[in-house]
Amino acid sequence: MIEFTKRQQEIIEILKKHEPITAEQIAEMLGVSKGTIRSDLAVLVMTGNIEAKPKVGYFLGKKSLNHMERSDWWHTTPVKEIQSVAVTIDASTTVNDAVISLFLEDVGTLVVVDENQLLAGIVSRKDLLKVTLGNAQAASMPIQLVMTKKPKVYTIESDDSVYEAARKLIYYQIDSLPVVKKVNENPLALKVVGRITKTNIVKSLIEVESEA
Known part of the structure; x- marks a missing residue:
């Protein structure tokens, strides 16, 4: 199981609230350069936690969505x-x-x-x-x-x-x-x-x- 860095976890949290969003906007929210998060975005895309579309930006991938659904299950299931x-x-x-x-x-x-x-x-x-x-x-x-x-x-x-x-x-x-x-x-x-x-x-x- 891959353990994400603090910054990678922060990127996922940003996408939960602001998807779709560009790399430039993510970098600005984190207070770093676009180049600094390039490898983080690559890891998250490769693991299926986020996805990217040209001219649209980054949004949550199926893995992250499934994880959110499982987390919500506790609180939403009577x-x-x-x-x-x-x-x-x-x-x-x-x-x-x-x-x-x-x-x-x-x-x-x-x-x-x-x-x-x-x-x-x-x-x-x-x-x-x-x-x-x-x-x-x-x-x-x-x-x-x-x-x-x-x-x-x-x-x-x-x-x-x-x-x-x-x-x-x-x-x-x-x-x-x-x-x-x-x-x-x-x-x-x-x-x-x-x-x-x-x-x-x-x-x-x-x-x-x-x-x-």
Whole structure:
């Protein structure tokens, strides 16, 4: 992978804002002579990051445009485009049944909902492991005694950006987020409409890269 010099990166930034633009105009903006940037322009053209047309000037090449599209993808793609189905259970589900659901669905977290499919809490593999180790009575306990309750659950809305979801996953050091929708604009009533995981994001990034 070619690493561009600071001046070459500055040229690309200039083109993002001012394309098409002549070599003379680029040089003037950089405060150098046209001859000074001749080799920089040649490198950028050869690598496909910029293109040149006679009597028109320089403009961004396909590589730079593809890179910009991939960078914008984080911020412009809503969570709803890559989210998956949430695996939900109700608060009365036993720990034993919750463990079975985890393995049958092959997920790391179960979303606990009430009778209206509103968020009540979440329970993870770690939560279930903690409560079952050395506790013979744990299997019959209701999940509401084990789960992390709603006020402490981190969520994301379906119209939020993938970038915001990724930021939360990394910042809070968690593997998934329930995707929710406010009911009648009530901030306390959150209907569960899906989930987004680190795996969702990585798979989507790979698809974006493969299409570039």
